[in-house]
Amino acid sequence: MRLSKGFFPTVKEVPSDAVIPSHQLMIRAGLMRQLAAGVFSFLPVGYAVMKKVMQIIREEMDAIGGQEFHLPALNPIELWEETDRVKAFGDIMFHVKNRAMVLAPTHEEVITSIAKNHVKSYKEMPQIWYQIQTKFRNEPRPKSGVLRGRQFTMKDSYSMDSSWQGLDKSYDLHAEAYKRIYTRCGLTFHIVGASSGAMGGSGSQEFMVESNAGEDNLAVCTETGYAANVEIASSLVPNAERFAVSEPIQEVHTPNCKSIDEVATYLKMPTNRCAKSLIFMNDKQPVLVLMLGNDQLNESKLQSVFGQDIRPAQADELLQLTGADAGSIGPVGVENKFTVVADLRLENANGLISGANKNDYHILNLDLQRDVKVQSYHDFRMVEEGEPTADGKGTLRIVKGIEVGHIFKLGTKYSVAMKANFLDEQGKENPVIMGSYGIGVERIVACHIEQHHDEFGIKWQKSIAPYDVHLICVNMNSDTVKKKSEELYAELRSRGIAVLFDDRADASAGFKFKDADLLGMPLHVIVGEKNLKNNEIELKDRNSNKRWTVSVDAIVGEVVKFVKE
């Protein structure tokens, strides 16, 4: 493509709305333009990259036996009522106003409806069905360009198996395919254990790109290879002590002591003798959660025990239920009102300090075996930077990550809800065992730029670059330079190389170089008078920014070698 003829709307200024590098560069290099919050138009260069990424995805999905579908984004709302997900998605799902339809945020229901009608026997499984399609989600706050949008492209696939072992196999095939996809797209990533959230199911992993622009926090350890979303991460931290003698319970005045630190300082006790009480509402049932000292409660872990609907109690509810405000709440004397649960670090501990359910009073010598009926102990704790890994062999680092893929073992949640059953070898009816696997296509593009750019622009890796080579004719007004450039353009194209040719007569050399750096093709071929006099042409590797010259005779071979290797 000739730059003089094509649509390459590059901009010099940093767009005022864009904050992160990938967003700025996707606008500046003319990959896309914003139409509304979280909604983007992809322009030819941007779409060229999208197509490359989608092609890699298709190849790897096909390689594990995937079959490509194209499912409707417009769905009847009744379909979503079958699985009760109209409610589960709530305001996230777009509803069509003038017909009882919704815009699909994902496709489990459509897939399951097809499976229900057509997959009737164990002999017909396993199946892997996938599509690359536009998804719609009414995100409350779109942000970071394409990273959190209201309309985006997703590769979603679904596996159907007749056994749980089969599901494991389909899941593992996807995990391996995903590793190949991200690697081929030039991304370095973590695979982390994740919470399956409202998707349900028995297990899930996320593919995460480490980036300050990320919205998720990950606990990773380079020594042991441990990596988990902090939503589920655990670490090795000692439990609270159990003393041989359990002193009698005692109420003490603790004026103006709200936080654990204030209480501990006032009472001259270490914070790890304090049991912090947090109140949640599980529907109408209040739940009191005990945490040790300054440990932060991990609400995802709480949800995995009590379900998605549990929420923090409001201040007026606290007062009404306990007679005290936050900071003075404790587990003693409220057992008949509350379900009391505690973090594992507090298991059977004694000699603890807790709130007395009376403002400005705390209780000493609390014994969780003696004084409180703790219904159960769970890991509720948020891990922190620098803690040892659960096996004690490494140290956790907390980093931010962008989720570029998520794989779930769904199990039978959808097949049971929608009665997608099959007959097994014994002629017995069973629900299909499913998995669901997603990849955000735009996120791959944005993450690639986050990982491959400099102050001047993008540095496309060869696998997904929109063009292989950026050919720059430094001066179109010089006949020799122009002639050589045109020859090269024709010759390289005849060798099957995708060439972007800067043949603009009215742009200065500097202007062309800046545009080339911004657009970021892997190899720049620079034809100018200076080098042509010595029968040479200059090359620049955009990744390393190294330049070198090659004789005119050898240039085509050199370029072909660079592109193909």
Added chain:
RNA sequence: CGGGAAGUAGCUCAGCCCGGCUAGAGCGCUUGGUUUGGGACCAAGAAGUCGCAGGUUCGAAUCCUGUCUUCCCGACCA
């Protein structure tokens, strides 16, 4: 949904506090000329309902009210 910021030419912004000639700059764009190895130069030119609606005023980009949009922080996020 809570908190903050911003909407003025295609882009980046000034002007607004303290109302007053014909609303500005740089970049980009058009025409002509000179340039051509790191976002050139000269000359001429086109380009705006100052987000929208209402109000105050002799007079509003500027003050007031409402509203829409966008961005940032938080909440939320299968």
